[in-house]
Amino acid sequence: MNMKKSHRRIRNFGFINLAAFLFICNGAYSHQHKTHKPLTLFSNLEGYIPPEEVAPEMYFLIRNRRSPSTAVAFQKRRGAIETGLIPNFIGGANCPEIDSEKWAIDYSHKRPFSAIHKGIDIPQPYGTPIYAVADGTVIGKFLNENNRKGIEIMLRHTPSQTGLPYFIYSQYTHLSDFPDLQIGANVKMGEEVGKTSNTGKMGRNIRRDALHFAILYSHFPEWTNTGRFSMPADGYWMDPNAFYRKKEPYESKSIASLPDDDKYVLVPIMTGDKTFIPENTQRIWPYSCE
Numbered sequence: 001m002n003m004k005k006s007h008r009r010i011r012n013f014g015f016i017n018l019a020a021f022l023f024i025c026n027g028a029y030s031h032q033h034k035t036h037k038p039l040t041l042f043s044n045l046e047g048y049i050p051p052e053e054v055a056p057e058m059y060f061l062i063r064n065r066r067s068p069s070t071a072v073a074f075q076k077r078r079g080a081i082e083t084g085l086i087p088n089f090i091g092g093a094n095c096p097e098i099d100s101e102k103w104a105i106d107y108s109h110k111r112p113f114s115a116i117h118k119g120i121d122i123p124q125p126y127g128t129p130i131y132a133v134a135d136g137t138v139i140g141k142f143l144n145e146n147n148r149k150g151i152e153i154m155l156r157h158t159p160s161q162t163g164l165p166y167f168i169y170s171q172y173t174h175l176s177d178f179p180d181l182q183i184g185a186n187v188k189m190g191e192e193v194g195k196t197s198n199t200g201k202m203g204r205n206i207r208r209d210a211l212h213f214a215i216l217y218s219h220f221p222e223w224t225n226t227g228r229f230s231m232p233a234d235g236y237w238m239d240p241n242a243f244y245r246k247k248e249p250y251e252s253k254s255i256a257s258l259p260d261d262d263k264y265v266l267v268p269i270m271t272g273d274k275t276f277i278p279e280n281t282q283r284i285w286p287y288s289c290e
Contacts, residue, residue, distance in 0.1 A: 045139065045184055047156070047167070047221035054224050054233045061237070062229050072116055078236045080104050080118050083255040085241035087267045090277055095269060095289035096122050099210070103239045119171065119214030120240050124287060126176065126209045128196040131270060133170050133243070134283050135161040138185045139223060140230030143178060149212065150200025151175040153193050154230045156223060163282045164250065166217040168243070169232055172286065173212040174199050189284055190270045213286050215240045217250070241265050244283055
């Protein structure tokens, strides 16, 4: 792929609406530059571009607060809608399951602003190991001390690493400790990336220990790290259950239109003794199964 052409496509993303302009003026974008880690930390990593080369509208993919209703509308256009997918673990395995905090449900009742749940929550006891869902590279680690996500790590996966026709980004949050894995580290599928906890800013109620697991994807290799979060430069949200589908569609709107019988997803797994099922899988559930 011609990287220069791809960069131009990102910079020329399109008209920046008033809400996006206010988003920038209110300080979110400029603050990213103040907290951005040294360029040398990322410059040798495949696909990295500085935050200023990403179209400002794209920051609505992650951030809500500056213009919540505009952000939610953008996120929905970029895949954060309910699909109705249901995971079925291969061989009837006993795996940690998603609780009531399902993909793309309305979270406005939990926030002082419009919001949706851009991931799935999988409860497990404190300290339960969390595993990389595919081979990949560490592109972000964040304490998120004043953020509901808590301690976070993000991995980037190339098409050859997942077998999918996209660049995939897997996000793991509420971790117990800041990960030892270094930025740029190559991670193997099934390698531990953190342990389960409930870190992150909470409301009135104490959050149970759980992994918040999310998937983003892009047709293009570029991504950025703002010092506060990592994201694909021209990305979309994917239902994490769709990540395990063997064939298209992967795009949320198309998946939502599938017949009910096609909504069941056979999920590959890793057992407690680190056996992959099936043996040749390139993707696994983020917890081990029995």
